Amino acid sequence: MAIRIDGVVLLDKPFGLSSQGAVTAVKRAFNADKAGHTGTLDPMATGLLPICLGEATKYSQDLLEADKTYIARVKFGARTDTGDAEGQIVEEFALPVFDDAKAIQIALDALLPKFTGLISQIPPMYSALKRDGKPLYEYARAGIELERAPREITIHHIRWTNIEWPEATLEVSCSKGTYIRILAEDLGNALGCGAHLVGLRRTEVGHLTLEQSFTIESIQSGLQNSANYILPVDALLQTLPHLTVDEQQAKRLEMGQRVPLNLPSIEALVRIYRATAAPHNFIGTADWRSGVLHPKRLISQA
Numbered sequence: 311m312a313i314r315i316d317g318v319v320l321l322d323k324p325f326g327l328s329s330q331g332a333v334t335a336v337k338r339a340f341n342a343d344k345a346g347h348t349g350t351l352d353p354m355a356t357g358l359l360p361i362c363l364g365e366a367t368k369y370s371q372d373l374l375e376a377d378k379t380y381i382a383r384v385k386f387g388a389r390t391d392t393g394d395a396e397g398q399i400v401e402e403f404a405l406p407v408f409d410d411a412k413a414i415q416i417a418l419d420a421l422l423p424k425f426t427g428l429i430s431q432i433p434p435m436y437s438a439l440k441r442d443g444k445p446l447y448e449y450a451r452a453g454i455e456l457e458r459a460p461r462e463i464t465i466h467h468i469r470w471t472n473i474e475w476p477e478a479t480l481e482v483s484c485s486k487g488t489y490i491r492i493l494a495e496d497l498g499n500a501l502g503c504g505a506h507l508v509g510l511r512r513t514e515v516g517h518l519t520l521e522q523s524f525t526i527e528s529i530q531s532g533l534q535n536s537a538n539y540i541l542p543v544d545a546l547l548q549t550l551p552h553l554t555v556d557e558q559q560a561k562r563l564e565m566g567q568r569v570p571l572n573l574p575s576i577e578a579l580v581r582i583y584r585a586t587a588a589p590h591n592f593i594g595t596a597d598w599r600s601g602v603l604h605p606k607r608l609i610s611q612a
């Protein structure tokens with residue numbers, strides 16, 4: 311029988327496994343009754359996939375909104391129908407001729423300012439975005455191309471970390487909703503020779519990093535010490551301001567009531583703790599407006 315486990319597992323997702331498949335594997339490993347992820351990684355992609363167990367699933371949306379960092383390998387000279395190496399090549403191009411490695415570096419560096427800051431992307435047909443209740447990839451597989459509106463995303467930081475022409479590796483820090491496949495294609499178009507993604511690894515989700523993560527094999531082999539792999543629920547929320555309330559205030563919040571606080575007011579989403587010893591003192595999140603706490607997402611104490 312599945313059991314209630316509340317917390318967060320930082321998984322280093324392997325190549326070839328879907329995000330839902332990763333959730334299922336972690337849920338099964340811990341025999342947890344409830345699990346979900348915080349943002350899809352394509353099967354081809356590897357790296358950091360935070361998986362929420364139990365009450366932590368209430369806060370998965372907060373990480374969906376978070377910035378992400380990726381290491382992406384881009385291959386110039388060809389476009390594929392999916393924008394990555396899993397698709398079929400639909401167009402090949404002659405590669406530009408460079409005198410030496412320095413000339414390649416200069417040419418690639420010259421592309422990046424155009425892809426820094428607030429930019430526009432047209433979402434790919436091979437994506438889970440829905441039209442009339444059906445994901446776009448189903449239309450794409452049927453050979454149907456639909457018009458998609460461009461979306462604004464933000465590239466906070468982008469740099470080439472390695473060049474082995476005609477491949478080059480990018481480090482990209484970006485806002486939610488960024489398609490690295492589209493970024494690779496757009497870089498290829500800007501260079502005039504097409505490009506597609508041949509490798510992708512996510513290294514950061516918000517404040518969480520790949521260095522904190524575990525492989526599914528290490529989790530499965532170390533389950534006798536399962537607590538070593540599970541972070542507390544509030545691990546997802548460490549960038550939020552925090553407040554501590556007394557027991558009476560905590561009970562009012564848990565009943566959905568607003569709580570005035572005689573403290574300097576800020577306008578913010580905050581994490582709330584009761585004034586008792588950890589690890590069971592986290593209550594949830596609240597909006598703090600005009601000196602009053604408005605409960606937002608509270609964890610079940612049952």
